[in-house]
Amino acid sequence: MNNWFIWGSYGVTFLVLALEIIFLIKRTRETKT
Amino acid sequence: MKWFWYASPETFYPLARRIALACGVAAAALAVAGLYVGLIVAPTDAQQGEVYRIIFIHVPAAWMSMFIYVMMAFWAALGLALNTRLSGMMARALAPTGALFTFIALWTGALWGRPTWGTYWVWDARLTSELILLFLYLGFIALQASIDDRRRSDRAGAVLAIVGVVNIPIIYYSVQWWNTLHQGASVSFTRAPSMAATMFAGMILMALAFWMYSIAVSLVRVRCMIREGG
Numbered sequence: 001m002n003n004w005f006i007w008g009s010y011g012v013t014f015l016v017l018a019l020e021i022i023f024l025i026k027r028t029r030e031t032k033t
Numbered sequence: 034m035k036w037f038w039y040a041s042p043e044t045f046y047p048l049a050r051r052i053a054l055a056c057g058v059a060a061a062a063l064a065v066a067g068l069y070v071g072l073i074v075a076p077t078d079a080q081q082g083e084v085y086r087i088i089f090i091h092v093p094a095a096w097m098s099m100f101i102y103v104m105m106a107f108w109a110a111l112g113l114a115l116n117t118r119l120s121g122m123m124a125r126a127l128a129p130t131g132a133l134f135t136f137i138a139l140w141t142g143a144l145w146g147r148p149t150w151g152t153y154w155v156w157d158a159r160l161t162s163e164l165i166l167l168f169l170y171l172g173f174i175a176l177q178a179s180i181d182d183r184r185r186s187d188r189a190g191a192v193l194a195i196v197g198v199v200n201i202p203i204i205y206y207s208v209q210w211w212n213t214l215h216q217g218a219s220v221s222f223t224r225a226p227s228m229a230a231t232m233f234a235g236m237i238l239m240a241l242a243f244w245m246y247s248i249a250v251s252l253v254r255v256r257c258m259i260r261e262g263g
Contacts, residue, residue: 009141031260
């Protein structure tokens with residue numbers, strides 16, 4: 001059960017950071033064209 | 034370093050790319066090292082077992098949430114005092130990343146609270162003041178988005194950012210000023226850390242990784258703003 005708390009923390013953290021990077025890449029591409 | 038030369042968005046633009054690239058690479062390397070130390074090298078905690086490993090995300094994210102806010106207020110104040118375009122852009126670029134780290138600190142705190150305190154949330158001074166920090170970030174972003182005139186929105190945002198700085202010492206000292214469920218600081222500038230050396234090393238590595246990440250993404254965002262015209 002405790003493993004769920006650990007992976008829930010690490011998983012969501014890296015997911016939201018990855019989302020920020022994806023949105024930034026998208027914005028970079030849009031502003032370059 | 035030619036500070037005033039780089040105060041112009043046009044001259045800062047190529048420099049931002051180089052710094053963002055270097056910080057991005059450093060962030061990835063530090064995160065790999067931090068995760069290795071935190072998840073593999075660091076021993077199991079005698080009292081909490083494995084769940085304490087949330088510390089390697091939670092504490093660095095909480096530090097970054099406060100540090101980014103102070104930096105955001107600094108750039109906003111600089112923009113207010115000197116009326117420089119780049120300062121406003123820096124403040125705006127930092128806000129989403131700061132809000133993200135505040136959310137991560139609250140989320141990981143909730144998931145750590147459940148197995149150790151028996152609850153995801155309490156209206157404790159530390160947790161509540163951190164939640165207020167998230168609202169300050171969201172308020173800053175919303176205020177900036179609601180005013181079309183960039184100069185006016187930067188000025189309005191600067192006032193909010195500067196007033197909100199008062200919340201930072203409240204978050205930091207909340208565990209000393211009030212009786213809180215949240216534990217006191219494990220790391221301080223004035224005394225040795227109250228944890229094993231490998232645990233401390235993992236935490237510092239992750240904090241540095243988050244720091245480098247924040248610089249990299251903020252500078253990429255500033256470059257987008259410069260291309261969009263401010």
